[in-house]
Amino acid sequence: MSEKQKKASAYWKENVRYLFILLSIWFVVSFGAGILFKEALDTIKIGGFKLGFWFAQQGSIYVFVILIFVYVRLMNKLDKKYGYNE
């Protein structure tokens, strides 16, 4: 494997690791908190919101937005580290 290819595959590995972590959070807030564990979380109340219901109709969406911006930041840093930024 050439130097260039090694660099590319190291970059790809780090990228996939980020994706795995971010998508786990994506899954937990929506399918986890908003659906599978909704009943249990609904016993907790914050203001007028039952927590499971809040995650399903509000919280998961806020987390989605944050996730993409975190991804943008992480990838910009990663691009710089490997010299792929332009």
Place this chain on the structure above:
Amino acid sequence: MSVQTWTYILVGLTFALYIGIAIYSRAGSTKDFYVAGGGVSPLANGMATAADWMSAASFISMAGIISFAGYDGSVYLMGWTGGYVLLALLLAPYLRKFGKFTVPDFIGDRYYSKTARIVAVICALIVSFTYVAGQMRGVGVVFSRFLQVDIDTGVIIGMIIVLFYAVLGGMKGITYTQVAQYCVLIFAFMVPAIFISIQMTGNPIPQLGMGSTLNDGSGTFLLDKLDGLSTELGFNEYTDGSKSVTDIFAITLALMVGTAGLPHVIVRFFTVKKVKDARKSAGLALLLIAILYTTAPAVSVFAKTNLINTVSNEEYASMPVWFKNWEETGLLSFDDKNEDGKIQYVADMTKNELTIDNDIMVLANPEIADLPAWVIALVAAGGLAAALSTAAGLLLVISASVSHDLVKKVFKPNISDKAELWVARGAATVAVVIAGYFGINPPGFVAAVVALAFGLAAASFFPAIVLGIFYKKMNKEGAISGMVVGIVLMLFYMTKFKFGWFGGGTPADWWFGISPEGFGSIAMIANFIVAIIVLQFTPEPPEDVQEIVENIRIPSGAGEATGH
């Protein structure tokens, strides 16, 4: 000034604006026409994507659907936003790096096969046509209610406007009109929501108002009040649904994956300059979409509580003016079954006397809350902006599929750029006329099918694209059989349970208890499995294709989108 006058002024002004922008940014080349020249800024693209994405269904129907579905409505909220995470992380940057004009372009090149390209074109056309018919209908409904023309005339006016800027401007014209349309629609959605939030809870932020206490001095939380009202009338608690957990899970997944696989959304990310911009504009798009999507459930709660308070067990004769107005449109109807002159709005169908169309909750909300005339007119302009922007985006996908993927890539490879541009314009015109026809003569299945367009996109495109990027060894045999199995399975299930073909069936016969709306997730999994199994028995993709995959994984050197 009356609502009518305000509506004419606001709708007239916004239409003049869209047409002005279209003339200013008309397309000069196929590259302008397909990808707006490839130089759109991340913010402009984010706004355009948001307007493209938020259709008449998001603007007019969604809050109403949630009003009546309560917790079950969460599938739309999570499904139609969560898909952007998949889009941003798994698709957009790599497709941008790949740098072509359309989704079938990617499928055709990555799977080195004309068959794959044609299968992708067919999938794109099925998905886009089902979707666009619903938009034209939405335009017609708004016209008929607010401008007192009949629905058909409304559809025709809408057709002419869309035709004008889609055919003239292509992607370039559409992008900048969508930026304007985003501003109009978000303003139109937020203003009444903020007014009503203040009225009911004293909190100007609807997202917080939804979880606040009522303004009436009782100290009761709004959601508790609504749960109480709902159970009193025999409905489920608002914050608790009636669908099974399995079905909610499946529908949410199908909508998310379908969102990420919709060609008219994906193609927007071909218009930015760099891979970095594609990531950023996906984030901005979701942020801009989230403003409406987190407000909508609040509007649902306000509107439902308001409605029950206004009508439940009240004298029919004492109903406010808006009640009579909406009765005339047929979206609201009262049938005094027990002849006591009062309105019984209850879960028991034999005793319920009030039928309410979902769409009313957003359209009539400002009237129910007694807001000024200009706010009511604003909602009309917003609804039109939402429907027109989505229709235009879809028409572009249809025209590019025909002119670029079929004519240029399959039938007539040596067609000149200029001739291709004219074919694209011609295809867009034909598509508008067909969409308009379905808007005027809506086949009964339109409403049912729009929701299923997501299932179709999930079952066909998503796995093929993701495997194309993340699985270097995936070959054409695997991808094609996966797409075919996915879309055929989805079409089979949807026609069986929605139209009663293949022996039909009731919800009791659903596979794994999953509704047709949620079945896209099963069909998607089938697509993945079939693709991977077929791969084991067929040759690896050629060396140069594997190099393409390695290349799209690296963000630098994206260059500009090209057709070659």
